[in-house]
Amino acid sequence: MAISKNISTLMKNSSWIRAMFEEGEKLKKKHGAENIYDFSLGNPITEPPEALKEELIRVASSDAKGMHRYMTNSGYDDVREEIAQYQSEITGLPFTKDHIVMTVGAAGGLNVVFKSILDPGDEVIVPCPFFVEFMFYIGNHNGVIKLVDTKDDFHLDIDKIKAAINKKTKAILINSPHNPTGVVYNEAELLELIALLQERNQKGQRIYIVVDEAYKKIIYNGTKLPILPNMYDDTVAVTCHSKDLGLAGERIGYIAMSPRIRNVRSLIDATIFANRILGFINAPAIMQRVVAKFQRSSVDIMEYQKKRDAIYNILVESGFEVVKPAGAFYIFPKSPIPDDIKFVKTMLQHHILTVPGVGFGKPGYFRIAYCVTMDVIQKSRPYFKEVGESLRNGQQ
Amino acid sequence: MFEEGIRIKKMYGLDAVCDFSLGNPDTEPPVALQNALIEMLTKPEIGMHRYMSNNGYEDVREEIADYLRETHGLPFQARHIFMTVGCAGGLNVILKSMLNRGDEVIVPTPFFWEFKNYINNFGGVTKFVETTEDFQLDIRNIGDAITKKTKAVLINSPNNPTGAVYTEESMKQLASLLNAKREQGQDIYIITDDAYKKLVYDGIHVPNVFKMYDLVLSVTSHSKDLALAGERIGYVAISPSIKDVDLLVSAMTISIRVLGFVNAPALFQRVAGKFQRTSVSIQDYEKKRDTLYAILMEAGFECVKPQGAFYMFPKSPIPDELEFVRTLQQEERIMVVPGRGFGREGYFRIAYCVPMEKILKAREGFLRTGDRYYSGGK
Numbered sequence: 001m002a003i004s005k006n007i008s009t010l011m012k013n014s015s016w017i018r019a020m021f022e023e024g025e026k027l028k029k030k031h032g033a034e035n036i037y038d039f040s041l042g043n044p045i046t047e048p049p050e051a052l053k054e055e056l057i058r059v060a061s062s063d064a065k066g067m068h069r070y071m072t073n074s075g076y077d078d079v080r081e082e083i084a085q086y087q088s089e090i091t092g093l094p095f096t097k098d099h100i101v102m103t104v105g106a107a108g109g110l111n112v113v114f115k116s117i118l119d120p121g122d123e124v125i126v127p128c129p130f131f132v133e134f135m136f137y138i139g140n141h142n143g144v145i146k147l148v149d150t151k152d153d154f155h156l157d158i159d160k161i162k163a164a165i166n167k168k169t170k171a172i173l174i175n176s177p178h179n180p181t182g183v184v185y186n187e188a189e190l191l192e193l194i195a196l197l198q199e200r201n202q203k204g205q206r207i208y209i210v211v212d213e214a215y216k217k218i219i220y221n222g223t224k225l226p227i228l229p230n231m232y233d234d235t236v237a238v239t240c241h242s243k244d245l246g247l248a249g250e251r252i253g254y255i256a257m258s259p260r261i262r263n264v265r266s267l268i269d270a271t272i273f274a275n276r277i278l279g280f281i282n283a284p285a286i287m288q289r290v291v292a293k294f295q296r297s298s299v300d301i302m303e304y305q306k307k308r309d310a311i312y313n314i315l316v317e318s319g320f321e322v323v324k325p326a327g328a329f330y331i332f333p334k335s336p337i338p339d340d341i342k343f344v345k346t347m348l349q350h351h352i353l354t355v356p357g358v359g360f361g362k363p364g365y366f367r368i369a370y371c372v373t374m375d376v377i378q379k380s381r382p383y384f385k386e387v388g389e390s391l392r393n394g395q396q
Numbered sequence: 397m398f399e400e401g402i403r404i405k406k407m408y409g410l411d412a413v414c415d416f417s418l419g420n421p422d423t424e425p426p427v428a429l430q431n432a433l434i435e436m437l438t439k440p441e442i443g444m445h446r447y448m449s450n451n452g453y454e455d456v457r458e459e460i461a462d463y464l465r466e467t468h469g470l471p472f473q474a475r476h477i478f479m480t481v482g483c484a485g486g487l488n489v490i491l492k493s494m495l496n497r498g499d500e501v502i503v504p505t506p507f508f509w510e511f512k513n514y515i516n517n518f519g520g521v522t523k524f525v526e527t528t529e530d531f532q533l534d535i536r537n538i539g540d541a542i543t544k545k546t547k548a549v550l551i552n553s554p555n556n557p558t559g560a561v562y563t564e565e566s567m568k569q570l571a572s573l574l575n576a577k578r579e580q581g582q583d584i585y586i587i588t589d590d591a592y593k594k595l596v597y598d599g600i601h602v603p604n605v606f607k608m609y610d611l612v613l614s615v616t617s618h619s620k621d622l623a624l625a626g627e628r629i630g631y632v633a634i635s636p637s638i639k640d641v642d643l644l645v646s647a648m649t650i651s652i653r654v655l656g657f658v659n660a661p662a663l664f665q666r667v668a669g670k671f672q673r674t675s676v677s678i679q680d681y682e683k684k685r686d687t688l689y690a691i692l693m694e695a696g697f698e699c700v701k702p703q704g705a706f707y708m709f710p711k712s713p714i715p716d717e718l719e720f721v722r723t724l725q726q727e728e729r730i731m732v733v734p735g736r737g738f739g740r741e742g743y744f745r746i747a748y749c750v751p752m753e754k755i756l757k758a759r760e761g762f763l764r765t766g767d768r769y770y771s772g773g774k
Binding site: 003004005011044053056057064067068105107109111112133142247277280281344 | 617646
């Protein structure tokens with residue numbers, strides 16, 4: 001066979017996604033794409049800030065030589081310098097350019113981190129529900145994912161995490177604000193988690209916190225994102241500008257390794273090497289230059305908050321059980337029937353496209369990605385209500 | 397080497413050093429390309445920076461398929477094209493899609509060292525096969541290296557580090573060798589790293605392997621032909637004649653996603669689509685090759701004249717090329733790479749993708765070195 005066994009298994013396991021996608025496409029053809037309310041994709045419709053677009057033109061028009069050549073694998077010195085400065089500003093820690101490695105988005109960054117730290121059989125704890133790609137990123141480098149259920153409100157269940165830690169635990173992967181739930185972990189629960197890890201540390205086992213900060217800037221109502229590097233030494237943060245600057249297709253992000261990590265130099269060298277041999281080589285040149293200047297900017301967060309409020313209200317008034325998210329642009333309601341795949345198919349008949357919770361390791365729920373226009377959200381309202389009503393009637 | 401070069405240049409000053417150690421072309425992208433880029437950005441389309449399908453924009457892949465139909469005479473369609481994060485990304489995607497643990501990939505040596513790392517990433521085993529004296533494929537050696545576990549032969553022509561372009565004849569022999577294996581029930585793929593495909597001299601062409609053999613996957617990057625190395629843009633083209641082609645398409649799509657590439661950078665996909673029939677000046681490279689080759693001959697080095705890429709791979713005057721490379725650096729401030737970095741001791745690589753002035757400036761140093769080893773005390 002032309003393809004590897006490993007990939008063949010992945011294909012079989014994700015066949016339902018394809019089936020669902022095709023069903024959605026069929027309905028779009030039948031009713032017209034504008035009459036199907038597609039909440040299935042985390043592909044934000046938001047455009048990059050105007051100032052960023054202008055900067056991009058300025059960089060592209062530059063007469064300077066060598067703008068598109070290879071640079072050092074970790075990225076341009078001056079770009080990393082600017083990002084280090086920003087990281088120092090928010091953490092108060094002495095970040096230098098050496099602690100920053102520019103990457104092909106957060107997906108690239110996470111693969112680089114796991115390639116760098118994992119030996120075959122090493123375990124990475126991931127709170128569940130979770131972004132299912134994490135499983136592949138860990139598996140790519142022969143690591144083992146250990147899923148740990150979160151509590152009813154999707155916050156960390158410290159007892160369960162404690163029970164999951166063993167001698168093989170190499171890292172815990174935290175994604176906050178979180179895909180698919182929109183939860184933001186608070187300082188208290190992170191301190192509890194850290195206490196667990198420090199206990200291990202004293203026994204000579206180092207466990208990294210790897211934090212996926214893709215949605216870092218998308219938080220609402222003044223919620224504060226705890227600064228993990230200030231709380232725990234062995235923290236590796238992976239960021240991308242897909243969401244906060246609307247540059248998903250351009251594949252730009254970075255790894256920030258805390259200056260407090262023990263022997264941080266060897267980790268830095270490992271990530272630079274991994275970035276090379278995994279075939280990324282370096283992050284795209286032109287976007288490195290652009291994002292360096294926009295570390296303190298973001299797309300309009302108020303817009304997202306309004307959308308969050310609108311979709312949340314629609315769900316509540318339609319009778320869904322749902323935790324109000326504090327960040328990202330996802331909401332993860334309970335499916336009214338245990339079979340979430342069946343429920344998502346029912347929703348499709350009511351013109352609403354969502355993703356079943358099983359795709360995030362949590363059957364019985366479904367994910368709505370509200371990074372769509374407000375218009376789509378508002379127009380979907382009668383359909384959500386229709387679904388809610390039909391279910392209530394069906395149950396009576 | 398990159399970091400080492402920076403250090404040396406800091407020590408001696410940029411002008412004093414002739415750095416031939418890096419395959420990082422000093423060439424600029426064509427002016428028309430920069431203009432197209434600016435035009436795209438000044439008339440931005442809504443959504444131009446968003447995610448697209450993992451394989452890349454449909455219209456870009458269609459443009460590339462059109463170019464390949466024209467140049468390779470096979471019915472390529474958009475679905476046979478995968479936009480990738482350069483050649484390095486493309487090769488990793490292919491190997492992830494195809495290799496089971498323990499599968500073997502044959503690589504002719506000397507070779508680009510990263511191939512070994514890429515193969516190893518997915519539990520594959522690299523089987524090295526020596527080339528002939530003039531760095532051409534040794535078909536008998538390849539035949540001997542094939543085992544039941546052989547999954548692919550990875551070909552890089554024009555070659556890094558030798559600049560060799562494998563002849564039509566040798567590629568046909570390779571195809572017939574592998575076809576014989578197919579008749580015995582073993583499918584072995586040819587993966588071609590075509591990063592230097594457009595950089596060929598003396599009016600030759602790179603043989604069209606797609607026409608010779610069905611199971612071909614080709615990886616191209618625009619790092620060299622369009623001088624976009626830092627932007628990480630390239631593509632994989634798989635032969636429409638591959639059996640199970642749809643299975644392979646699905647596997648490639650998943651690999652692009654799960655390896656963390658997600659998709660190739662959006663902006664430069666669009667650029668690449670428009671510039672398939674363009675390249676930087678090949679004549680400039682040919683002149684540099686001629687100049688450098690003449691210098692090496694005058695100095696007394698033994699070297700196969702390359703017909704492509706921008707590398708030359710002369711024999712070291714002493715068996716320990718590491719010592720030679722150090723001496724060249726210390727005595728003449730000329731930086732090259734020892735052959736063992738390409739799996740071949742006793743040779744060294746010169747990357748001549750530098751300004752012509754640097755080549756001319758290095759002349760005296762090469763001549764003195766030649767005197768020292770060839771006519772001097774020896």
